[in-house]
Amino acid sequence: MKVLKIKTKSKNYKVYIGHNIISRFNNIIKKEKIYFQKSLIIVDKKVPKIFVKKLNSKITSQQNFIYYFNASEKNKNFNNVNSILGKLFKNNFTRNDIIICLGGGIAGDLAGFASSIYKRGLKFINIPSTLLSQVDSSIGGKTGINNKFGKNLIGSFYQPDLVITDTKLLVSLPKREIICGYAEILKHSLIKNKKLFLFLDKNLNDILELKKNFIEKVIFESCRIKKGVIESDEKEVNVRKSLNLGHTFGHAYEAALNYSKKLNHGEAVLYGILSATKLSKKLKMLNNNEYNLILSHLSKLKFTNLKKFFNKKDINKIVIFMMADKKNYTNRINFITLNNIGSVSINNQLNTNKVRNFMRSELIK
Numbered sequence: 001m002k003v004l005k006i007k008t009k010s011k012n013y014k015v016y017i018g019h020n021i022i023s024r025f026n027n028i029i030k031k032e033k034i035y036f037q038k039s040l041i042i043v044d045k046k047v048p049k050i051f052v053k054k055l056n057s058k059i060t061s062q063q064n065f066i067y068y069f070n071a072s073e074k075n076k077n078f079n080n081v082n083s084i085l086g087k088l089f090k091n092n093f094t095r096n097d098i099i100i101c102l103g104g105g106i107a108g109d110l111a112g113f114a115s116s117i118y119k120r121g122l123k124f125i126n127i128p129s130t131l132l133s134q135v136d137s138s139i140g141g142k143t144g145i146n147n148k149f150g151k152n153l154i155g156s157f158y159q160p161d162l163v164i165t166d167t168k169l170l171v172s173l174p175k176r177e178i179i180c181g182y183a184e185i186l187k188h189s190l191i192k193n194k195k196l197f198l199f200l201d202k203n204l205n206d207i208l209e210l211k212k213n214f215i216e217k218v219i220f221e222s223c224r225i226k227k228g229v230i231e232s233d234e235k236e237v238n239v240r241k242s243l244n245l246g247h248t249f250g251h252a253y254e255a256a257l258n259y260s261k262k263l264n265h266g267e268a269v270l271y272g273i274l275s276a277t278k279l280s281k282k283l284k285m286l287n288n289n290e291y292n293l294i295l296s297h298l299s300k301l302k303f304t305n306l307k308k309f310f311n312k313k314d315i316n317k318i319v320i321f322m323m324a325d326k327k328n329y330t331n332r333i334n335f336i337t338l339n340n341i342g343s344v345s346i347n348n349q350l351n352t353n354k355v356r357n358f359m360r361s362e363l364i365k
């Protein structure tokens with residue numbers, strides 16, 4: 001088991017990472033001195049029952065409740081937050097009580113948001129069940145829900161009190177879901193750590209097959225990179241924006257396909273990383289050697305052909321979605337570009353025409 005300490009201005013907490021550590025839930029919370037009388041477990045319905053039973057059996061609070069959440073972007077909304085708040089009010093939860101989330105990123109965002117607003121904040125433990133949430137959304141405190149105006153437009157920064165990352169939860173996930181989380185691990189290595197990138201490149205198969213030592217190591221390293229970023233910029237004023245590598249493109253690709261199952265979030269991010277790599281080369285920021293290393297890695301993953309999904313007719317739509325990104329404050333689009341593997345720049349030099357030309361060069365050739 002590995003433990004990572006996270007220190008932000010608003011809260012210090014730990015991330016425990018290991019195989020089958022849900023069964024050590026009691027020992028961990030005792031060690032971390034997290035006390036509560038009442039608990040509400042928000043369970044993502046996709047999590048196999050065996051894990052829910054195991055967690056439930058470890059909770060020794062005076063009263064424990066379960067809220068089953070049918071996790072989807074559509075259900076990540078105020079109605080579900082309201083139902084959760086209703087359950088907490090009805091049962092007289094105080095700020096000293098706790099929400100424990102067992103689920104993927106969507107469930108974690110919703111549970112974290114409900115925790116942050118109930119009586120201005122109650123305790124929150126996150127037990128992320130997907131690779132994506134283990135390496136990314138469970139740490140850093142971004143919480144949120146969607147509305148008809150867009151994704152995550154309502155939310156808060158609210159750090160958890162503890163994260164328990166149990167790699168045994170990953171075993172039941174489909175391969176596609178693993179690739180989805182892997183996209184964020186790759187992203188973290190490209191932002192900050194070439195050594196990790198080379199490790200990923202050398203051991204890709206063992207990692208994707210979830211071999212215990214490999215997966216635990218890369219989850220830990222990935223979280224360690226994110227830790228460094230959020231510790232210096234919890235509220236995304238500057239450097240935290242670098243975690244957006246591949247996401248300006250990726251979000252636009254997802255949106256342009258109307259969030260269809262043809263391209264899920266992590267896959268869109270991998271294509272986004274491909275586009276960001278090409279853009280960085282075009283802007284003469286990234287040298288040939290590093291460019292080829294990244295492209296060869298993406299080709300091992302089979303993510304090199306954006307034309308499978310888009311053609312020149314889609315360019316306008318894609319650019320409009322990029323302009324709508326909530327991280328833009330002017331008519332220029334914010335891109336994270338690569339200087340080399342392990343170092344990025346926050347780049348807002350590109351106006352929409354240049355972006356359109358770049359997309360043209362990607363999709364018409």
Ligand code: GLY
Binds near residue numbers: 136139
């Ligand atoms: N997923 C990017 C961030 O937490 O800032």
